[in-house]
Amino acid sequence: MQKVTASQLIDRAAALLSDGSVSAVLGWKQGEFDYDITPAVFADEQALRDAFVWNDFCGANFSKYLLKATKKVDGKVLVFLKPCDTYSFNQLLTEHRFDRDKVYAIGIPCEGMADIDKVKAQSGDGIVSIACGETIQVTTLYNDAPVSVELADVLEERCANCKSKKHVAYDELLGDEGDVLDSARFDEVAQLEAMTPDERFAFWQEHLSRCIRCNACRDVCPACTCEKCVFDNPASGVENKAPANEFEEKMFHIIRAFHVAGRCTDCGECSRVCPQNIPLHLLNRKFIKDMNDNYGEYQAGAEVGSRAPLVDFTLDDPEAADVLDRRG
Amino acid sequence: MQVNGEFKPLIVAFCCNWCSYAGADLAGNNRLNYPAEVKIIRVPCSCRVNPTFILRAFQRGADGVILCGCHPGDCHYTSGNYYTRRRMAMLFSMLDYLGIERERTRVEWVSAAEGAKFAATMNDFVAQVTALGENKRLEDLRCKK
Numbered sequence: 386m387q388k389v390t391a392s393q394l395i396d397r398a399a400a401l402l403s404d405g406s407v408s409a410v411l412g413w414k415q416g417e418f419d420y421d422i423t424p425a426v427f428a429d430e431q432a433l434r435d436a437f438v439w440n441d442f443c444g445a446n447f448s449k450y451l452l453k454a455t456k457k458v459d460g461k462v463l464v465f466l467k468p469c470d471t472y473s474f475n476q477l478l479t480e481h482r483f484d485r486d487k488v489y490a491i492g493i494p495c496e497g498m499a500d501i502d503k504v505k506a507q508s509g510d511g512i513v514s515i516a517c518g519e520t521i522q523v524t525t526l527y528n529d530a531p532v533s534v535e536l537a538d539v540l541e542e543r544c545a546n547c548k549s550k551k552h553v554a555y556d557e558l559l560g561d562e563g564d565v566l567d568s569a570r571f572d573e574v575a576q577l578e579a580m581t582p583d584e585r586f587a588f589w590q591e592h593l594s595r596c597i598r599c600n601a602c603r604d605v606c607p608a609c610t611c612e613k614c615v616f617d618n619p620a621s622g623v624e625n626k627a628p629a630n631e632f633e634e635k636m637f638h639i640i641r642a643f644h645v646a647g648r649c650t651d652c653g654e655c656s657r658v659c660p661q662n663i664p665l666h667l668l669n670r671k672f673i674k675d676m677n678d679n680y681g682e683y684q685a686g687a688e689v690g691s692r693a694p695l696v697d698f699t700l701d702d703p704e705a706a707d708v709l710d711r712r713g
Numbered sequence: 714m715q716v717n718g719e720f721k722p723l724i725v726a727f728c729c730n731w732c733s734y735a736g737a738d739l740a741g742n743n744r745l746n747y748p749a750e751v752k753i754i755r756v757p758c759s760c761r762v763n764p765t766f767i768l769r770a771f772q773r774g775a776d777g778v779i780l781c782g783c784h785p786g787d788c789h790y791t792s793g794n795y796y797t798r799r800r801m802a803m804l805f806s807m808l809d810y811l812g813i814e815r816e817r818t819r820v821e822w823v824s825a826a827e828g829a830k831f832a833a834t835m836n837d838f839v840a841q842v843t844a845l846g847e848n849k850r851l852e853d854l855r856c857k858k
């Protein structure tokens with residue numbers, strides 16, 4: 386269960402709307418299903434009261450939505466940021482992607498978000514409705530009584546390995562401030578590194594061959610904000626189309642991960658939106674881990690204006706061969 | 714590629730215009746041998762090499778890719794090869810992570826005065842890739858003849 390309630394958020398947003406300090410609110414509303422919560426822009430209090438949602442399925446990171454919202458809306462945009470979203474927020478500010486003066490950011494604590502696949506594993510298919518309270522109550526076609534699911538048991542992977550409950554950017558904070566956590570997020574990368582090359586190849590072949598090139602990972606990524614993308618350019622040879630063979634699957638994912646290397650805040654949106662459940666965060670975390678190991682600890686978005694490892698250098702960086710040898 | 718039943722690798726070498734390409738030239742002037750399997754692509758600076766170039770080379774059938782630039786500190790553009798060093802270290806580490814043999818990729822610093830080093834490096838790299846055999850993991854099979 387989340388520590389702040391939807392009504393707290395709605396009341397605060399309504400107050401700011403009515404005194405004119407913001408002219409739109411970036412928040413969540415229900416999509417087709419109860420667990421399908423989508424981002425939305427609310428322009429008045431009535432719309433907020435009618436449709437604003439805040440529960441255990443509000444995974445969307447709003448930082449990237451600010452790019453368009455701040456251009457479309459006259460006046461300030463109110464945005465709700467979970468701790469991990471604030472890192473992306475800072476990273477986009479570092480890259481001058483939106484105007485900070487046009488944003489009013491409210492930090493909200495987050496207890497982690499639920500992964501619907503894990504919920505389904507406990508409740509079974511045929512979900513009719515979901516109510517988020519102390520526990521998640523799932524009503525399905527095949528059970529007479531609602532199935533009660535604990536949020537802690539169905540956390541998304543990124544939330545189970547949460548890197549920080551601390552907000553690094555906000556104008557106002559609702560609830561209590563958390564801490565940067567000592568998470569085990571690189572354990573899975575280390576496990577993969579310990580495998581033989583053949584095992585790793587088989588692992589990635591199995592996952593990447595499911596890719597349907599829907600480009601959801603690119604579209605949702607707060608680090609992917611180029612207006613002209615290499616994947617939209619037919620001359621690049623990696624344009625938007627279904628991968629025809631093993632190579633194209635790998636090519637797309639290597640390039641995507643490389644383009645955000647050093648700028649990826651590890652918000653985990655790519656893995657969350659992947660319809661094929663490809664563990665894309667393992668590619669991003671590999672880059673983060675390598676950079677931490679070789680060029681010093683760096684967390685993208687921890688502060689505005691920091692230099693990412695790949696646009697920086699020192700005179701005594703390790704050679705490519707040494708980087709590989711060091712890991713053995 | 715199979716020639717008379719013997720495997721001959723296709724090696725793509727990206728050489729920077731100011732050091733390594735001149736180093737290759739010097740190797741030729743000095744009549745030093747290096748294998749004909751090495752195809753040199755001249756780039757203005759090792760930093761010009763986009764990771765996509767490397768992947769593209771593998772896609773089109775290269776069995777190994779080597780990137781040669783000026784020694785760190787000697788870059789014609791002052792700092793290009795320092796960026797290359799970080800970039801390629803990360804890319805090659807990622808390829809290794811995906812299960813591509815790490816012996817197929819290499820970064821080597823060769824100055825314009827090191828014709829002998831250029832020839833020795835190429836001989837060594839070609840031998841290394843020949844021992845590995847054909848690149849199957851990063852190749853677009855439609856590019857096969």
